[in-house]
Amino acid sequence: MLNCPRRFVSFLVLSSIAFAGLWACKTAPSGPASTDQAKSLGATASPTPSSSPLSSVIPGDADFSDNPQTIQQIQHDFDVFSWQSFVALNWPVNQSQTIGSSADGDNPTVWETYIEAYQVFLPNGQAPSWDSRNIPPACTPTGSPAAKLPVFQMTMKVSDQVLDFSQQAFGTGPLIDQRGEYVRYAINLNLDAFNYILNNKLYSKEGQANFANVAFPIASPSPSPGTSGSMVLKTAWRILDATKGDDLSRYHKIDAYVYNAPSKNPPVQPSCERKTLGLVGFHVAHKTASAPQWVWSTFEQVDNVQVGQNAPAGLKPSFFNPDCTNCPINKPPPKPWNPTVKTTPSQVTRVAPLDDATKQLNAQWQGFLSNVNTKSVWQYYELVSTQWPTQPAPKSTPSPYDPHPTGAPAPQFLANTTIETYIQGKVPNTSSSCIMCHNNAGTTAGKFSDFSYLLQRAQSEKSK
Amino acid sequence: MSTDPNFTNFVGLSSILTVYPQDQLAPAIDSTGLAQEYLNWMTKHADPQAFQQTLTTYANIAANFPLPQQPGQVQQQILADATMGPIGRRIIRLWYLSTWYTSEPPDPNLDGQVVSMNAYTMGLAWDAAQAHPMGYSELHFGYWAVAPPNNDVSPNQFPNVNTTSTPSPEAVTAAAERPTALQRGGI
Numbered sequence: 328m329l330n331c332p333r334r335f336v337s338f339l340v341l342s343s344i345a346f347a348g349l350w351a352c353k354t355a356p357s358g359p360a361s362t363d364q365a366k367s368l369g370a371t372a373s374p375t376p377s378s379s380p381l382s383s384v385i386p387g388d389a390d391f392s393d394n395p396q397t398i399q400q401i402q403h404d405f406d407v408f409s410w411q412s413f414v415a416l417n418w419p420v421n422q423s424q425t426i427g428s429s430a431d432g433d434n435p436t437v438w439e440t441y442i443e444a445y446q447v448f449l450p451n452g453q454a455p456s457w458d459s460r461n462i463p464p465a466c467t468p469t470g471s472p473a474a475k476l477p478v479f480q481m482t483m484k485v486s487d488q489v490l491d492f493s494q495q496a497f498g499t500g501p502l503i504d505q506r507g508e509y510v511r512y513a514i515n516l517n518l519d520a521f522n523y524i525l526n527n528k529l530y531s532k533e534g535q536a537n538f539a540n541v542a543f544p545i546a547s548p549s550p551s552p553g554t555s556g557s558m559v560l561k562t563a564w565r566i567l568d569a570t571k572g573d574d575l576s577r578y579h580k581i582d583a584y585v586y587n588a589p590s591k592n593p594p595v596q597p598s599c600e601r602k603t604l605g606l607v608g609f610h611v612a613h614k615t616a617s618a619p620q621w622v623w624s625t626f627e628q629v630d631n632v633q634v635g636q637n638a639p640a641g642l643k644p645s646f647f648n649p650d651c652t653n654c655p656i657n658k659p660p661p662k663p664w665n666p667t668v669k670t671t672p673s674q675v676t677r678v679a680p681l682d683d684a685t686k687q688l689n690a691q692w693q694g695f696l697s698n699v700n701t702k703s704v705w706q707y708y709e710l711v712s713t714q715w716p717t718q719p720a721p722k723s724t725p726s727p728y729d730p731h732p733t734g735a736p737a738p739q740f741l742a743n744t745t746i747e748t749y750i751q752g753k754v755p756n757t758s759s760s761c762i763m764c765h766n767n768a769g770t771t772a773g774k775f776s777d778f779s780y781l782l783q784r785a786q787s788e789k790s791k
Numbered sequence: 792m793s794t795d796p797n798f799t800n801f802v803g804l805s806s807i808l809t810v811y812p813q814d815q816l817a818p819a820i821d822s823t824g825l826a827q828e829y830l831n832w833m834t835k836h837a838d839p840q841a842f843q844q845t846l847t848t849y850a851n852i853a854a855n856f857p858l859p860q861q862p863g864q865v866q867q868q869i870l871a872d873a874t875m876g877p878i879g880r881r882i883i884r885l886w887y888l889s890t891w892y893t894s895e896p897p898d899p900n901l902d903g904q905v906v907s908m909n910a911y912t913m914g915l916a917w918d919a920a921q922a923h924p925m926g927y928s929e930l931h932f933g934y935w936a937v938a939p940p941n942n943d944v945s946p947n948q949f950p951n952v953n954t955t956s957t958p959s960p961e962a963v964t965a966a967a968e969r970p971t972a973l974q975r976g977g978i
Contacts, residue, residue, distance in 0.1 A: 398820050717820040733929045737822035739909075755912045756927045769932035776932070 379695050381426060383418040383437075385555040386411045387546025388615040389622070389715075398717065398737055399684065405713040406685060409624035410692045412611055416560070417579065417705060427696055427703030433579055438560055441515040444781055447524060452531025452788035457521060466584040466599035499749040500659025504645050507669030508566045510745060511585060511604065514781070519544055520557040524782075532787040535770040541777045543614050556614050557621075559779060563608030563745040565645060574642055577635075577707040578605030578628060593663035607631055607645060608745030609708065612761070612778070620734045621778050623714040623761035625743040629707045632675050632744050636693070636707075646675040646744065659749055675744050678751035685710055714741045714761045736762040793827060797846055801830045801882075804849040807865045808879055809886045809915055816886070823909050829885050832906055836891060837878055845875045889914040 389408035395401045418426050419434040426434065447455045502510040516524075523543050528534030546556035567573045567580060583604050589597040609626040629635025632647045648654060654674035661671065681689070689709045697706040716734025742751040742759035752758035765778040776782045793799075798817075805826070806813045817826035833842055852864045869875045877895045884890055884897065889910035894902040905911050912927050923929065 398822065401820060717822045718818065731929055732931050735818070735822045737820075739822055753908075755908050763929075766929065767932050773936070774933050 379698065380411070380692075381414050381695055381699065382411065383415055383422060383426075385415040385558075387554070387556050388617050391617070401715070401717075402713070402737065403684060403688070405622060405624075405715045406688050406710060408622065409611070409626075409710050409713045410688065412613060412624060413609070413626055413708070413710070414692075414696075414705070416558075416611065425699055427700045427705045429700075430702075431704075432576065432700050432702035433704045435581075436579070438515060438517070439581065441517050441558075441560065442521050444514040444516065444784060447516060447521060447781070448530055448784035448786060450786055452533060452786050454528075455521075455525065455530055457518065462584070463586050463588075463597065463599060465597040466586050501664050501666065502563070502646065502675070502745055502748050503660050503670055503673045504565045505643065505648055505672045506566075506568070506571060507672055509666040509670075510607065511564045511566075512746070513562050513564070515560045515562070516781070517555065517558040517560075519546075519554050520559055520779075523557060529770070529782055530785055532771045532785050533789070535774075535782060535785055536772040538770075538772075539774075541770060541774065541779075541782065543777050543779065545614050545616050558614075559612045559781065561608075561610040561612075561746060562606060563743070564604035565607050567603050567605045572641075572643070573605070574630075574639060575603075575605070576702065577630060577638075577704060578607075579704050579708075580605050587667050590665075593665045595665055595667055598667060606708075608743045610743060610746060612765075614777075617719060618715050618734075619719055620716040620732075620736065620762045621765070623741065625711045625713075625741060625746070625761075626708050627711055627743055627745060629709050632677050635709070646673050646748075648672065648674060657749055657751060673748065675748055677744050679738075679740065679742070679753070681709070681711060685712055711743055712738055712741050714738060716762065733762050733766050736760060796850070797834075798827065798830055800846040800850045800853070801833070802826050803853055804846065804865065804869075804879075805829075805882055805886060807849075807862050808883045811886070811915060823913065825909060825913055828907060828910065829882075832885070832891065833878075833882070836893075837881065841874050841878050845869055845878045848872075848875060885910075887915045887919070 386408055389404045391401075391404055393400070393404065395404055414426055416438040417434075417436040419428075420437060420440060421434075424434065428434075442455070442457055442459075446459050449455055449459070504510060520543055524530055527538055529538060529541065543557035544554065547554045564581070564583075566585070567575055567578060569575050581604055583602060584599050585602045585604070586599045587595055587597065589595055605628070607628045608631075611624040612621045613624070614621045628645070630638065630642065631645050633644050634642050643649070651674060654672075656674055656676055657678070658674070660673065664670075693706040693709070696703045714736050717737045718731055718735045739755075740751075740753050740758050740760050742748075744751070747759035750757070750759045756763065762778070765780065768776045768778055768780045768783070770776045770782045771785050802813050802817045805811075805816050809816065821827075848868055849865065852861055852868060856864050865879070869879045880895075881892065884892060885906065889905050889907075890899075890903045891906055892899075892902050897903065912924050914924070917923050928934070
């Protein structure tokens with residue numbers, strides 16, 4: 328028996344035991360110049376204390392120069408990469424400033440200049456442009472007093488941002504904060520990802536049908552400047568109101584249009600309101616040389632499910648009511664889901680706690696941020712974890728035949744309580760795992776789309 | 792990876808019994824830790840004396856016989872032994888079927904417990920059959936539309952086992968392209 332290839336071993340095993348028993352037995356418990364380019368070309372990190380690692384340069388990959396040998400050591404390197412990315416992406420648009428250095432500790436960020444997904448996949452498969460605008464009519468109250476404020480001119484793209492999504496992955500339901508307001512989401516692409524879509528005409532169904540093998544680019548090898556590799560960001564926001572107990576000094580904030588799309592069931596009329604929103608969840612997917620399955624970093628505001636550090640007396644978590652003992656945990660609100668109507672707050676807990684190493688790293692980087700400015704809003708964000716492939720495929724082009732194309736991700740599961748609220752856990756193929764989920768992403772032509780679901784949004788040119 | 796001698800011996804013995812390479816059963820950078828889970832399971836559920844005797848016997852084989860002879864010695868000294876044979880076969884069943892049987896020979900109508908969800912999805916039977924568990928595939932979206940490759944690479948992946956077949960050129964290529972745990976830039 329031992330002198331046989333494994334197929335024969337398998338045959339012997341399978342023939343000795345009814346294979347059906349497996350299921351019967353029990354289970355034990357060409358674009359414009361990029362912001363990235365400008366950053367890389369400039370390569371002049373704005374003034375920060377000399378010992379601070381805070382930098383405006385987006386890393387192209389994790390730094391393995393410490394020669395990590397264990398999964399914990401490699402995890403650490405990827406977690407540092409996540410924090411470096413978080414800081415660089417949230418660096419002020421005005422590159423001469425430092426993150427969080429303004430009087431209120433907040434700043435318009437680099438990533439908010441990235442194009443939003445709804446601006447890429449346009450009606451009739453039109454070609455997008457980096458500066459294209461496709462604002463719903465309900466959101467174009469030109470001449471409104473707020474739009475004329477000079478402060479919004481400098482961050483116009485941010486202030487005109489439309490948050491049009493209120494649903495989570497797989498339609499598991501919306502997230503409702505403790506005031507009954509729906510959390511809103513946005514997806515942004517950096518220029519590398521956008522240019523790849525644009526140059527290969529992947530913004531339309533016809534373009535995708537004519538394209539053989541989707542493979543988003545990674546960063547150019549150092550020292551060649553100009554790219555940071557493909558990045559896609561997904562962010563979660565809640566509506567802030569200082570008069571109702573929100574501490575705005577603990578959030579990165581934007582002034583944004585909140586758009587409610589029309590719906591027949593439940594009946595919803597299109598509407599749009601200008602609101603102040605606070606960042607509560609921050610996903611970054613970044614394709615790198617060491618991770619063809621992309622690196623998946625996820626951050627949260629520290630007061631999401633429990634009150635974080637330096638909290639003023641009386642502050643309550645955004646998504647958990649400590650006084651409610653019988654609220655269903657991590658359950659979506661009852662239907663109908665109408666974002667124009669306040670509803671039952673979600674009672675959210677974190678299923679997989681942050682590990683000690685991550686907590687330690689968070690405290691370190693939060694310290695770097697508060698050293699810049701004790702009022703920095705960025706000190707109130709924490710890394711949940713970073714998912715990366717422990718066995719990355721050796722091929723630069725993904726193939727359906729890679730034996731383990733998901734690369735055996737670590738950690739095996741990863742969830743952000745504001746973005747994957749209802750699919751936290753440790754059940755394979757059911758609980759949230761960035762790589763395992765996005766491995767199922769395809770184009771509108773039925774081909775693998777390199778871990779990005781965005782291409783599914785493409786529309787047909789034939790409806791012109 | 793664990794430096795526990797029991798772990799080292801368990802993985803080495805498992806490799807010979809399953810004809811899968813050690814670095815696939817217990818990768819140096821292991822995100823699921825299935826080998827450790829199986830060792831823990833065996834330690835808890837198998838007869839302690841028989842299990843320890845099996846590991847000790849394998850350790851002696853590994854120390855005293857060249858690699859090509861070790862599979863034959865495992866067959867003679869462990870699988871053919873009345874006490875250790877059932878232990879060896881249960882290890883094979885764990886790896887391939889993810890299932891623990893207390894009966895010998897096993898009767899799936901009366902017995903059998905899947906060790907864990909991870910064990911179920913990572914059962915070697917799926918890989919050997921070029922299949923995947925129902926509802927759980929690691930292959931990229933759309934794989935079903937393309938003919939499967941000829942990737943019977945066991946003769947190349949496990950050169951210490953005498954094989955009766957000659958690998959095809961495709962198998963050689965597939966084996967060469969398989970990733971290893973540390974095929975990562977910088978590490």
